[in-house]
Amino acid sequence: MKTPKRLQPLVEEGLIDEVLRQLMSGKEATVYVVRCGAEIRCAKVYKEASQRSFRQAASYQEGRKVKNSRQARAMEKGSRYGRKMQEEVWQNAEVDALYRLAAAGVRVPKPHLCHEGVLLMELVTDVNGHAAPRLNDVALSEQQALAYHAQLLRQVVLMLCAGVIHGDLSEYNILLDAAGPVIIDLPQAIDAASNTEAALMLERDVANLAAYFSRFAPQLVHSQYGKEIWQLYQAGQLHPDSPLSGQVALDMRPADVVAVMHEIALARKEEEERQRHLQALRDA
Numbered sequence: 001m002k003t004p005k006r007l008q009p010l011v012e013e014g015l016i017d018e019v020l021r022q023l024m025s026g027k028e029a030t031v032y033v034v035r036c037g038a039e040i041r042c043a044k045v046y047k048e049a050s051q052r053s054f055r056q057a058a059s060y061q062e063g064r065k066v067k068n069s070r071q072a073r074a075m076e077k078g079s080r081y082g083r084k085m086q087e088e089v090w091q092n093a094e095v096d097a098l099y100r101l102a103a104a105g106v107r108v109p110k111p112h113l114c115h116e117g118v119l120l121m122e123l124v125t126d127v128n129g130h131a132a133p134r135l136n137d138v139a140l141s142e143q144q145a146l147a148y149h150a151q152l153l154r155q156v157v158l159m160l161c162a163g164v165i166h167g168d169l170s171e172y173n174i175l176l177d178a179a180g181p182v183i184i185d186l187p188q189a190i191d192a193a194s195n196t197e198a199a200l201m202l203e204r205d206v207a208n209l210a211a212y213f214s215r216f217a218p219q220l221v222h223s224q225y226g227k228e229i230w231q232l233y234q235a236g237q238l239h240p241d242s243p244l245s246g247q248v249a250l251d252m253r254p255a256d257v258v259a260v261m262h263e264i265a266l267a268r269k270e271e272e273e274r275q276r277h278l279q280a281l282r283d284a
Helices: 005-012 059-060 069-077 079-105 144-163 200-214 225-234 259-281
Strands: 018-025 030-034 039-046 109-116 118-123 174-177 178-183
Touching: 005 039, 005 118, 030 118, 030 144, 039 079, 069 079, 069 259, 079 118, 079 174, 144 200, 144 225
Parallel strands: none
Antiparallel strands: 018 030, 030 039, 039 118, 109 118, 174 178
């Protein structure tokens, strides 16, 4: 096929020898199957921010670090340079997450490089060497659904033990290779310790899994694995082999209203200080 414009620089630099075909086009990127020497890989071409349909970037970028204060100021002001930096941070987040998760034993594609908005990585394949199907495209028996659900819960736990939450996990960004589920699409991945919405996102990821697999295994409908996993994490008791029941005991203790009001006051004070700091940066 004709080489897409965004892939041409990688072809010219010898990083890609041939673009074989388009694999898929999603809300974040278009993915191509490419040949790199003797290996077949995939090239993920990120769409420009104006073309993406993923509209909740702000909550995902909370807690992400940039190289220096100049970049931080530019991103805050929304200048042309700042928007460029914001795109780089968004794209590099996936590369960083892939390396971090692979080291933790999570089943993700192996990344090779990220260059000018293109992520070159392993092509996940099925037992016949063809591109692996998405979970959503495979019919499952009840037994298979329960097995894959258990495997993915273990992957979610491994991710959280490594400090990462996918943030958009569903049947549409999970592939099935010969050994089982492989998690993909991680530009929105967040750091569990630095994002105030971490608990919500973790529980939503797990709820998405339960909702999908309950189509084949109805007993998963009322499971509470997300809350259970997060409670273990908060208590410092989560580890890769933590036993999970899918049930969470209700906390019947009366609320400490005084402590809650104190936390609200502290949060309000921190926000006022943050706004003063931001104003000082704008005035600098």
